[in-house]
Amino acid sequence: MISIVVPTYREAGNVSKLAGAVDVVMKGKQLEYEMLIVDDNSPDDIVEIVQGLADRLPIRLIQPTGRERDLSLAVIDGVRAARFDTLVVMDADLSHPPEMIPDLLKPLEEDRSRFVVGSRYTAGGSFDREWSLWRFLNSYVATIIARPLTTCTDPMSGFVAFNRGFVDLDELNPIGYKIGLELLVRGRFTSVVEVAIQFKDRTIGASKMNLVQQWKYLRHLRRLYLHRFKGWAEFVHYGAVGASGFVVDIAFYYLLQLFGVEHRIARALSFWPAVSWNWALNRVATFSERERRPKARQWLEFVMTSLFGFSVNWGIYFILTTKVAFFDTYRLIALVAGIGAASLFNFAASTLFVYSEKRAH
Numbered sequence: 001m002i003s004i005v006v007p008t009y010r011e012a013g014n015v016s017k018l019a020g021a022v023d024v025v026m027k028g029k030q031l032e033y034e035m036l037i038v039d040d041n042s043p044d045d046i047v048e049i050v051q052g053l054a055d056r057l058p059i060r061l062i063q064p065t066g067r068e069r070d071l072s073l074a075v076i077d078g079v080r081a082a083r084f085d086t087l088v089v090m091d092a093d094l095s096h097p098p099e100m101i102p103d104l105l106k107p108l109e110e111d112r113s114r115f116v117v118g119s120r121y122t123a124g125g126s127f128d129r130e131w132s133l134w135r136f137l138n139s140y141v142a143t144i145i146a147r148p149l150t151t152c153t154d155p156m157s158g159f160v161a162f163n164r165g166f167v168d169l170d171e172l173n174p175i176g177y178k179i180g181l182e183l184l185v186r187g188r189f190t191s192v193v194e195v196a197i198q199f200k201d202r203t204i205g206a207s208k209m210n211l212v213q214q215w216k217y218l219r220h221l222r223r224l225y226l227h228r229f230k231g232w233a234e235f236v237h238y239g240a241v242g243a244s245g246f247v248v249d250i251a252f253y254y255l256l257q258l259f260g261v262e263h264r265i266a267r268a269l270s271f272w273p274a275v276s277w278n279w280a281l282n283r284v285a286t287f288s289e290r291e292r293r294p295k296a297r298q299w300l301e302f303v304m305t306s307l308f309g310f311s312v313n314w315g316i317y318f319i320l321t322t323k324v325a326f327f328d329t330y331r332l333i334a335l336v337a338g339i340g341a342a343s344l345f346n347f348a349a350s351t352l353f354v355y356s357e358k359r360a361h
Contacts, residue, residue: 002026002033002105003082004090007074011092012044019053021098029102035059037092038078040069072174072182072220085164086112089179096159100197104161107193113166115189117152117180118159124196125154138214146181146221149228152192155181159197162189173223176216185224223288237286238347241278246339249274253335263331267317275306309342 004022008015019035026033037050041063050061064077075089086108090096096118104116120127121143139156146155160180166188174182184192225233252270257263279302283295316338320327327334 001084002031002086002088002101003078003084004033004035004088004101005075005078005082006035006037006090006092007071007078008037008039008042008046008092009069009071009074010042010044011039012042012046012049014092014094015046015049016053018092018094018098019057019059021094022101023057025098025101031102031105033058034083036062036078036081038062038064038074038081040064040071040074070175071177072179075179076169076172076174079164079167080169082164086161087164088159088161090118090159095200097197097200100159100195101161103195104159107195108161108163111190112163113188113190114162114193115166115184115187115191116161116193116195117154117157117184118197119152119154119157119194120197120199121153122194122196125194125198127199142217146178146224149181149221149224150184150192152184153194155184162187173227175220175223176213178217178220181224182220185228222285226286226288234286235347238282239343241281241286242339242343242346244281245274245278248277249339250332250335264318264321267335268314271306271310271314275303275310278306279303306346309346313338313342 006015006018015037022033022035035058037046037059039046039061047061047063050059053059054061060081062077062081064074067073078089079087086105088101088104090098090101100118104118107114107116119125127139143154143156149155156178157180158177160183162183167183167186168188171186172182173186222237226237249270252273253263253266256266256269261269276299279299282302283298317331317334320334320337321331322328
């Protein structure tokens with residue numbers, strides 16, 4: 001008993017052909033199934049098409065409301081609505097070969113804790129040779145930067161099979177179109193099995209891939225790195241935010257001096273816009289996986305903990321520029337030395353106190 005989840009948006013031209021092909025395969029293998037078309041309110045006639053198909057095929061239409069349009073979220077809606085625990089997820093554009101569904105299901109018959117991927121890059125797999133160089137490079141780079149998260153050779157695949165019991169749907173936090181990668185990283189599967197497929201490009205309709213989706217993928221990847229590597233990923237992210245805060249700090253440091261503020265006072269004043277910048281970015285980026293706490297209180301706590309680090313920072317700057325002629329000439333070096341000395345303390349304070357999940361409760 002299989003539930004096949006198909007997320008759609010403007011795929012009315014493909015659904016009938018896909019449903020017919022799937023039905024032939026499933027009946028040929030005598031497999032009981034249902035197909036769930038999860039449509040993100042397409043401006044086409046998909047409702048009428050699915051209703052017509054439902055007269056002779058085990059197919060249902062689901063149209064979620066109350067959320068933004070998103071392929072991954074559509075898949076989760078379909079998984080929640082599925083009647084059966086064994087699930088196959090595939091695209092509607094016929095790029096995933098329906099005849100390979102039984103091959104994806106076979107490893108689950110042996111061990112239901114596996115996660116099965118229809119892979120283009122494992123031995124025997126292939127992709128459409130008519131892909132442009134740009135599309136190939138885009139897929140290749142997206143795969144490479146996801147590799148540290150999983151051993152799967154094709155973590156970008158959207159053609160997957162798994163058992164619902166090994167996924168906590170409430171813990172999923174995807175954005176964009178790479179639901180397979182989300183399930184791979186957050187699921188409790190014991191192993192990954194790759195089944196070679198021949199990936200075909202769509203012949204009807206237009207690809208949804210654009211710069212918006214690529215940006216969403218990068219945001220999604222950041223979430224998964226924070227989930228998988230936790231403290232280390234937060235530390236690297238915190239450092240990147242700190243580097244951007246450094247730019248803000250330096251900009252105000254020199255701007256204040258342009259208005260005649262003495263450099264040691266300017267150094268003290270430039271702390272405030274920089275610390276506010278760092279707090280906001282860390283809240284929405286570095287520690288975004290953690291539960292949110294009231295903004296005003298958290299900002300004040302971040303400032304208070306940063307003040308200790310800043311006192312070290314400013315103290316080193318003051319001593320070096322006052323006592324050592326070299327640093328008075330090259331004040332930026334003294335400023336960097338102070339920032340470096342305070343960074344580790346600030347990260348520890350942010351992790352354990354300011355953005356602490358325990359304190360959110």
